[in-house]
Amino acid sequence: MNVTDRIYVAGHKGLVGSAIMRALEQQGYSHLITRSSSELDLRDRQQVDDFFETEEIDYVFLAAAKVGGIAANNDYPADFIRDNLLIQTNVIDAAYRAKVQKLMFLGSTCIYPKYAPQPLKEEHLLTGELEPTNMPYAIAKIAGINMCQSYNRQYGTRFISVMPTNLYGPGDNFDLHTSHVLPALIRKFHEAKVQNQPVVEVWGTGNPKREFLHSDDLADACIYLMKNYEDSEIVNIGVGEDIAIKDLAGMIMEIVGYQGEISFNSSIPDGTPRKLVDVSKINALGWTAQTPLAEGLQELYRTFQTEFLVKQ
Template sequence: MEIGSKIYIAGHRGLVGSAITRVLEERGYQNLIYRTSSELDLRERDQVQRFFEENDIDYVFLAAAKVGGIVANNEYPADFIRDNLLIQTNVIDSAYRAGVKKLLFLGSTCIYPKFAPQPLKEEYLLTGELEPTNQPYAIAKIAGINMCQSYNRQYGTKFISVMPTNMYGPNDNFDLKTSHVLPALIRKFHEAKEAEALTVEVWGTGKPKREFLHSDDLAEACLFLMEHYEDSEIVNIGVGEDISIKDLAFLIKDVVGYEGDVVFNTSAPDGTPRKLVDVTKINGLGWKATIPLEQGIRAVYEAFQAEQVVRQ
């Protein structure tokens, strides 16, 4: 990408999109295009086609998606499969028709089979059953990856797909019903500290292990791959190490400064037992994550506290 390239970031207000936008701006890219959902509904085909027709876009980062944790996936399965299929279909097809030079599609490591060997290698995709609570979202994302690959094969496009592990960072979703585990725990422990609550409940046994990638690291990886990778095969993006939910809970408890007890609700679902990605491929290409987990969590909690002060 050249400094003057016209770059569209779909989902620029979200966790991933805002990080990509921030990194692009820091590197001096000035011809960035983005629209809010009220300005451009990516679920509406006509709107998306018109947008691409009216803007001479060179590159696309497709970070727009409907995402959430176990609670949201359980309660809104139709929303997850419908919205994600519509968003990615409209953007990918319109990008092809408008002659976009390159598109990067954000998948997710949660779409790998539930009991795939660890760490997760790229070739494990579609080799086993999916996590049931996550199936609608996973099927939609798998369709997006296959769509990019199919357009490359049939039309000669340069559409690449990446598989980021669990993410966290600035502009995260802290809603307890729809957020992922890390931001949800930050909010739970913060509110318990403020209320001087005696206990904090954590869903599940605490045994499942998860890998967490800071959104700034993900953004750097996405830019690196946009500039250096053109293969149709997916690429994992992660840090290469994980942590149990129990240890994560106690780490966040310490960062927040909560002094009560942690109670694990073992009747709640655990989800996938483990989800560590193999990062051999992207490390071999020349990229590695740089932000340690505790450092990243402290920065996110500071930003969360600042946001609470603003709202007050």
């Protein structure tokens, strides 16, 4: 992948896509192609076909997706499976027919079985039942992986698939209904501090463990793999360490400066008990994450204060 190649970042305004854009720009790539959802509806096959026919794209980072936390996945299951299947099917097929040099499909660690052995290895895919709370999204992502593998086998394409762990970073979603756990906790503790609330409710028991990867680290890994990885088999991207939600809440509580108490609402489902990815494969390829969680959390809280609150 040369700095003069035409690179399309699908989903460039999202958490992942914007991080990839920043990293590409910092590394000197000068022909970055983007379209907002209002300019190009990736669910519309004709629009996607026309776009690929006219833009002469060399590389694709497929980071566009409909995403959300447990509440959003539970409330809008049809939207999650339909929109994601449409987006990835249209882009992957159009990329093949337009003869792009290489495509990267970004999946998620929710593709792994709910009770898969820990840490999650790439070979655990399709070895057990999925977590029910995000099954429609996971099934769509599994279909995308298999589609890339099938096109490689039948058409000789160079489509690779990566599975990031839980992400956070600049451009994160702080909406309490649709966000993931980390930005939601930052907002909850901040608002409780400002409003002098004595207790902050955290969904679930606090016992599940999660791994958190900074979006800038993910972007660095994606570009590294686009340059150095050619296999059809999936690659995990993570830090190789996890933390219990109750401990994460404690870290955020301290960073925000909230002085009250934490109450865990065990009537809300926990989701998967643990989701730690095995990163030995990507480490062996020569890449490791660089951002410590405490440092990343402090940065995200500053972003919340300087960007999200200003827009409110």
